[in-house]
Amino acid sequence: MKGKRVGLNGDTAVAFAAKQANVDVVSAYPITPQTIIVETLAKYINNGELDAAFIPVESEHSALSAAVGASLAGARVFTATASQGLALMYEILWIAAGMRTTIVMALGNRAFSPNINIHCSHDDAYAARDTGWIQFFAENVQEAYDLTLQAFKVSEDHRVLFPSIINLDGFILTHSLEGLYVLDDKTVEEFLPPKKPYNPIDPEAPKTYGPLDLYDWYMEHKKLQDYHFNNNVPPVIKEVFEEYAEISGRRYTPVKTMGVEDADIGIMILGSSAGSVRHVVRQLREKGKKVGVISLTQYRPFPKKELVEAVKNLQVLAVMDRSISFGSPGAQLYMDVASTLYNAKHRPLLFNVIYGLGGRDLTPVHIEGVVEKAEEVLKKGEVEEEQIWVGLKE
Amino acid sequence: MSIEWKSWKELPIGKIIPEPATTLKFKTGSWRALRPVLNEDKCIRCLLCWIHCPEPAIIRLEDDLVKIDYDYCKGCGICANVCPVHAIEMKMEGE
Numbered sequence A: 001m002k003g004k005r006v007g008l009n010g011d012t013a014v015a016f017a018a019k020q021a022n023v024d025v026v027s028a029y030p031i032t033p034q035t036i037i038v039e040t041l042a043k044y045i046n047n048g049e050l051d052a053a054f055i056p057v058e059s060e061h062s063a064l065s066a067a068v069g070a071s072l073a074g075a076r077v078f079t080a081t082a083s084q085g086l087a088l089m090y091e092i093l094w095i096a097a098g099m100r101t102t103i104v105m106a107l108g109n110r111a112f113s114p115n116i117n118i119h120c121s122h123d124d125a126y127a128a129r130d131t132g133w134i135q136f137f138a139e140n141v142q143e144a145y146d147l148t149l150q151a152f153k154v155s156e157d158h159r160v161l162f163p164s165i166i167n168l169d170g171f172i173l174t175h176s177l178e179g180l181y182v183l184d185d186k187t188v189e190e191f192l193p194p195k196k197p198y199n200p201i202d203p204e205a206p207k208t209y210g211p212l213d214l215y216d217w218y219m220e221h222k223k224l225q226d227y228h229f230n231n232n233v234p235p236v237i238k239e240v241f242e243e244y245a246e247i248s249g250r251r252y253t254p255v256k257t258m259g260v261e262d263a264d265i266g267i268m269i270l271g272s273s274a275g276s277v278r279h280v281v282r283q284l285r286e287k288g289k290k291v292g293v294i295s296l297t298q299y300r301p302f303p304k305k306e307l308v309e310a311v312k313n314l315q316v317l318a319v320m321d322r323s324i325s326f327g328s329p330g331a332q333l334y335m336d337v338a339s340t341l342y343n344a345k346h347r348p349l350l351f352n353v354i355y356g357l358g359g360r361d362l363t364p365v366h367i368e369g370v371v372e373k374a375e376e377v378l379k380k381g382e383v384e385e386e387q388i389w390v391g392l393k394e
Numbered sequence B: 001m002s003i004e005w006k007s008w009k010e011l012p013i014g015k016i017i018p019e020p021a022t023t024l025k026f027k028t029g030s031w032r033a034l035r036p037v038l039n040e041d042k043c044i045r046c047l048l049c050w051i052h053c054p055e056p057a058i059i060r061l062e063d064d065l066v067k068i069d070y071d072y073c074k075g076c077g078i079c080a081n082v083c084p085v086h087a088i089e090m091k092m093e094g095e
Helices: A010-020 A035-047 A060-072 A083-088 A090-098 A123-127 A141-156 A185-191 A218-231 A233-248 A273-286 A304-310 A332-341 A364-380 B048-052 B078-082
Strands: A004-009 A025-028 A053-056 A077-081 A104-109 A134-137 A164-169 A177-182 A255-258 A265-269 A291-296 A298-300 A316-321 A349-354 A387-389 B034-038 B058-060 B066-068 B088-092
Touching (some): A004 A141, A010 A035, A010 A104, A010 A141, A010 A164, A010 A177, A025 A060, A035 A053, A035 A077, A060 A077, A060 A083, A083 A090, A083 A123, A090 A218, A134 A141, A141 A164, A141 A177, A141 A185, A141 A233, A218 A233, A255 A273, A255 A304, A265 A273, A265 A364, A273 A291, A273 A364, A349 A364, B078 B088
Parallel strands (some): A025 A053, A077 A104, A104 A164, A134 A164, A265 A291, A265 A316
Antiparallel strands (some): A004 A177, A134 A298, A255 A291, B058 B066
16 A cells, blocks of 8 residues: 555545645535535635635536536536535536536435435435446545546546546545545646646637537437447546556456355445445355355446456345335346346346435344345245345334 | 538537537528518518517618528518518418
8 A cells, every 4th residue: 555544534535635636626515425525625725725716606506517617618627516416416417428528526425305314325326327427436435535536537538538426425434534545746646647628618719518409410419428438438447547556556446346256146235335245245255155245436337347247157146225216127226237237148136125225324234134135046046026125124 | 611520420529519600500491481571662671670580580781671581581470570561471481
């Protein structure tokens, strides 16, 4: 591990990363649980530690709108939000991606209302899944810091030019103090030189941004965006992960696996709970149980090939979702996994586990229960109950 | 105009239009169902149609007579409606 060992909570670590990235514009509105990010950045700018424009907007809709303009003008732009704030940004999310801005946003994952809840669900991350933003999931504070720095590099690459979201579980990561290694400013500066704008707003060379686009070319524009997102982004993410490994000693991969090579049963999960699952599975493996864990660092673009590879020896896979999609064939990650594997040469039996909504703890007992359920499925060779809820007062 | 795209592969990144004044290429006259037809003998050169046309597809000539620009006229009929002497008549396209 390279760098200095410090103690920070997730929000402060993300704000520190944005400062080291030397952002030009911070356009954000405070909302729990990411408020500390905006507060910390405001403090840096006020103290003169960060030379950036802070735009104190009146809503998240404006926060992202201002960020879009700043990004297209050539600035390195950072914003942060959560839950309802992201919902208010929703129309601009599509615009930020379609106009190929390079905004980096931290999303302190928080449950959608009703009822009002400030704790963790992945509703907000999932709500942005179709919008064309790159999405990373951090598992701990170290990852939140590292992924923020790497996201700027990925987004601003001229083969990419898409905005990025870094998901960090509300309170569990945003407010938990953890030890982490931070790089020195000079190393970050070398890794992340000033942004090279692509086709920026320029009065000398007028262009139209976001024009009317009807049945004659709209479809082609969508095709180009989709093609670049699916084909250009994943290789650049891998390159950036590789480069970051060299300077930090911390190696990231789109899909993280543990024990799937020899396991019959797999558990797939996003965010901070992956660590808890891995802890329980490690204990179960010591007892001789053949269980593995899959978690995603790169959630969008969805790493289909890597997932197919990761599950090739599994017989049963429990896909855990910290959200629900009302009336859908399953919750959001489950649908991604099921459709990815449908045409794969080998596909395990799948079932969906709903857990942790609104900050409900996922305990080792719950995880053991999921493994027991998977063992039943393995024994019967069929899935009788496609979705189960854990930690629910029945 | 230099923009002559044939495929999605040729489009500029970010849905931008890389040169100005391209709305001139967008001939909205094809939207028209009703066509304004000017009777020059009746026209009193008051220019109300010229002022009211939202496009603007009424072109003012030197002697304050007007000409209708059918490349951009969408056939909304405002000109015919404001004309105080009924010098503009809306006729079905194709008639």
